[in-house]
Amino acid sequence: MNEQIVLNNVGSYETPASVREYTGKGGYEALKECLTRDPESVIREVEDSKLRGRGGAGFPTGTKWRYAASRKDTAYVVANADEGEPGAFKDRLIMEGDPHKLIEGIAIAGYAVGASHGFIYVRGEYSHCLNLLDEACADARKHHFLGNKIAGSDFCFDIKVRAGAGSYVCGEETALISSLEGKRGNPRIRPPYPTSRGLFGKPTVVNNVETLATIPAIIAGGSKWFSSVGTPQSTGTKLFPVSGAVRRPGCYELPMGTSLETLILTHAGGIKKGKTLKAVLVGGAAAGTFLGKENLSVPLSFEHLNQVNAQLGSGVVVVLDCDTNILDILVGIMEFFMRESCGLCAPCRVGIVQIHRLLSGMATGTIEPEDGIDRILSLARVMNKTCLCPLGQSVVMPLQSGLNLEVV
Amino acid sequence: MQVEITVDGNPMQLTKGETLLSELRSSGVDVPGLCYNGKVSPTGCCRLCCIKDTKTDKVEMACTLTVCEGMDIQVFTPEIEGYRKETLQLILSEHHHDCMTCEAAGSCDLEDLAYRYGIDSSSEVYPPAYTASPVHETQVLVFDPRKCIKCYRCVKACDELQEKHVLDMVERSNEIRVWAGYNGIWKESSCDGCGECIQACPVGALYEKEAVRKGRTWELTSTDTVCEYCGVGCLIQVYIKNNHIVKVKGKDGPANEGRLCVKGRFGHQYLEINRLTSPLIKMNGTFVEVTWDEAIHHVADTFSRMLTTYGPHVLGGLSSARCTNEENYLFQKFVRVLFHNNNVDHCARLCHASTVAGLTRAFGSGAMTNSIAELADSDCIFVMGSNTTETHPVIATFIRNAVRKGAALIVADPRAIDLASSAHVHLQLKNGTDVAVLNGIMNYIYTQGLHSQDFIETRTEGFSDFINVVGEYTPERVEDITGVSSEKIQEAALLFGQAEKASIVFSMGITQHITGTDNVLSLANLALLTGNVGRPSTGVNPLRGQGNVQGACDVGALSSVYPGYQPVTSPEAREQFETAWGVALSDNPGLTVVEMINKAALGEIKGMYIVGENPMVSDPNTNHVERALKNLEFLVVQDIFMTETALLADVVLPSQAALEKEGTFTNTERRIQPGRRVVEPPPNTKTDWQIIGSIAGKMGYPMEYGTVWDILREINQVTPIYRGITPERVTEGLQWPCPSEDHPGTPYLHRGTFSRGMGLFSPVDFVPPAECPDEEYPFVLSTGRILFHYHTGTMSRKVEALDSFVHEGYVEISSQDADILNINQDDFVEVTTRRGRITVRAKISDRVAPQSVFIPFHFSEAPANRLTNDALDPEAKIPELKVCACAIRKVDVITLQKEGEE
């Protein structure tokens, strides 16, 4: 078994919310160490680790922190625990299995960027996580890992846990910020980016749960060690939630660069009995790409997936067997988007409706593929160019790759 | 700064830092776009203004970019135009385009773009995608969701321009829709009908209810003029078909920046309802229609005869704040020349006489010191005794804009008025304790060292006497007098004292007291103490009520002054006017409104000429007014309607409304703006100036002018502050003083030096109201205005839309008192004072504090002024309309019916 950085403690606690059990395994040591260093050196450590965001866009975490810190203003740290991507369940595993790792990561980020408050924005449906995180924060406060004068230092920092209200787009960082502010969860125009004017107008770091839960290990093990794991441009390990037509669906933490084939065949136990593989949807629904058999050997890293016009995204892997009609899957994905588009910008709001109609028509045979495909793709490309947020911009990816595989 | 950018390969000079879209458009590059509205923050949601940044190869929206040096963009490449056309197709598919019956057809941005991109129904590629939802109707507007293109413009106009926050979007995806209030039923929301959303809507999803099927846009002509209602002086654009007003839009005026309130947009229907169309002479108790000649003869003869019989002291005239400057000028000249006295006054006496008295004493000029637009840049706004949201609605929006930008707001008002909800501190003082509150604030400012020593030393006098009095008003003592906690007094003092630029805004809550002048002096003291006069975004700013009340004062419709505030007691001034008018003038100050009424009751005033006023409803102690007017030997009323006052007249002369004639109006910030003839007047009516002129001619003093502009020229000659505001310059919207033809006008007064030289501090002690609650009359009664009605309701109550918002009078009473007196919402209650008794419905509202009640004065059948006290401010002679003692009793319907039958 490979070394696990993020999930190493998951499943080993009696009460995951308890600080005691976490410190028993060396927890909060990284935070204490940071408090003896200056924030700048913490940022540099994260930069040197070359950690990239696990929430979808893969933005270098150290750079993000530096932008926020450079504003020299009270900043906020927000853990994005909205996990709305169909097929994703990795953040939940961390929050339920090792919540203090996340809390420690947030506190370190807070120290690095000069924040005194952090938020965890949790998908509303994750009621168990919500309670657990509340308990864990309370216990951390009791043990002085949150609150005033953390671990005897001058650093004061606290975390509030907030529930989302069931909107996928609220996982998008600017929509999330609107929602946290109590407003309608519409994405915002960038610039200004959250790192300069985010939550309540202050510099804000929004990081994915997995990203933040990786931080303590980077501090403890050092950036050098961390960047030796994975590939040159995608360091460390990654959680891959695998579902679909495999024998052992589940979430696997593997070094970046592990091949898709190894993930599916070795770790997930191969394709279900009696079935053969048709395609793999990698990266989730939003920016997901259907990869055919010919691409199975691709290493799972930001850069390698780019080479096959796919994106690592949040690491979601959905395996489809030969009985699946990709057109039906696409109709399902569009139904999802039709529900979840925030409705702000015209190409996304109406475009998805029209794409869905065309696809459904093709699926039920009322529209000839040759009539539908061009229109769909041209619409999707317009959306890709003109939509306000990545939700609308990226529907072209599953459509293009899916239609390629199934129809053409 | 102009910088060079490249647009489709061509160099272009644009202003750095401005929105790219508006810059391109104003340079003639017609980039399409439906959601952009330069007055509010960009939304960037229609995605039609897309451009491509050649350097990054990224598509961006011109409405959310600002101009930077060296930008290189593609605007009309086939690629970008392709995106636009595709997006437009999508928008059209979710828009129910039945243009043939749409009110917006002809002025619809979407229609224009479909035309421009050649999208007709045969080239539409997408089936309709709009969702059926019910059409909403309110008192004034219609919202058709099927036509909504979800551009957010209405939502943002409501939020950012009107600051009313009634609208938002609900749901997601293409289910997204505009939602009003809590339950989505527009009519039940807090929408007050200002119609800003309609004005913002680029398509026909929102439209004026009264305009439905009244005319296609291309059949309408439009004229710009000044709103005839309040003293804000909003500019309106009136759309006409066949001499009927179809709809009104806000014009970009200096006072309103395109915004309007419900009256300005929807309040003009009265023009066509129950107008007087013939001169009338009362014979044996009934009015008989006569010719103009007969009427003028009769009036002139009677006045002349009375002058010969009784001498010059028996006649008086009331001018009107609804008439133009020219007409007011002419009227006061008429009285001064032909009645040989100075008995000319108008309703300003009832509103702001104390302002003029107080500010003239302290600063040397009685008008609003600063401009409306400057409020937006204040650091602290102190609103005292002004329910701005209802009485000067558009000014309230600018105050709220300032608060959103970070200004502190202090509200001092006995009622929890709407603005109080945005205030950092609300000082809910007991009625009539204003001086004490202000002294308390100044006491704390001084003890905290927040006063402006430099300003006090260099620009003021009288400080030591003043500060001695203030020294006695510790916050603790003030708490005892006013009921406002000392903490709140201190908090307000800190906010005001620490502000770099602090503005004071007030209105009749300050002025209509026996201590009105004292109250105003106190406010002036506060500004002097902190050095907040003579700079932009500061000052002492009285908000004047009626459309032209400022102008009526300016041109001399006041008993004590000639045009331009030149005292009638000043020999030089008198000589100047004697020369200009060619007659000898009286050197006695004339009688004020209330004094004339009092003398009429005593029989000492025997004849009156009342133009455009309705003292039977507007003046205090109506029973007394009625007796007085009935006691007159001869009463001439000149009006557009048969008002309660006209009914008592011997001669009624039908005149023309503001929107039917030309002339200038002066708004509350001293700004002169031209009114235009928007519709043709009813037949057989005359303008007020023509009528006044003919009577004068018949009485032997010709007042003949070719046009109103000739009158303005005469005003220019005799009124130094108006000298430069010539007919040629009226469209410039100049603010007086404007002493010469090349003077740019004066946005704020007292820069460098006060009109009187030094700013004068006045020691002011607290004096309780004339009538305080006692066992017999345990409640404090206050009267005032509401948003939907105007003055005595003669205009606004004829307007269906306004009437449907508030149809009848009421008394506001706190829930606590309602409980004690067993009064339910809408129950009839009887309100009694020492002067009279009325029956009105109860409106239970915790806007009023316990033991106090409020009655709007617009409703003649529930006449608040039968109750009010006519005790006067000794100096300004303004009656104490804001406080008196009353008793409240629930009456059951059966008693009411019995009384009705009796």
Ligand SMILES: Cc1cc2nc3c(=O)[nH]c(=O)nc-3n(C[C@H](O)[C@H](O)[C@H](O)COP(=O)(O)O)c2cc1C
């Ligand atoms: C439609 C949409 C949904 C998203 N949902 C999530 C989510 O549920 N969780 C998440 O961490 N990031 C989500 N993101 C990505 C965030 O916008 C953001 O990039 C991320 O939280 C940054 O964290 P990272 O740098 O640690 O990856 C979403 C993005 C889009 C466009």
Ligand code: SF4
């Ligand atoms: S692309 Fe879609 S989800 Fe994103 S802002 Fe536009 S409408 Fe909203």
Ligand code: SF4
């Ligand atoms: S009602 Fe008009 S202004 Fe409001 S969102 Fe719809 S189209 Fe835009």
Ligand code: SF4
């Ligand atoms: S605020 Fe006053 S001037 Fe402006 S529209 Fe309303 S009534 Fe007319």
Ligand code: FES
């Ligand atoms: S005008 Fe720019 S996006 Fe609508």
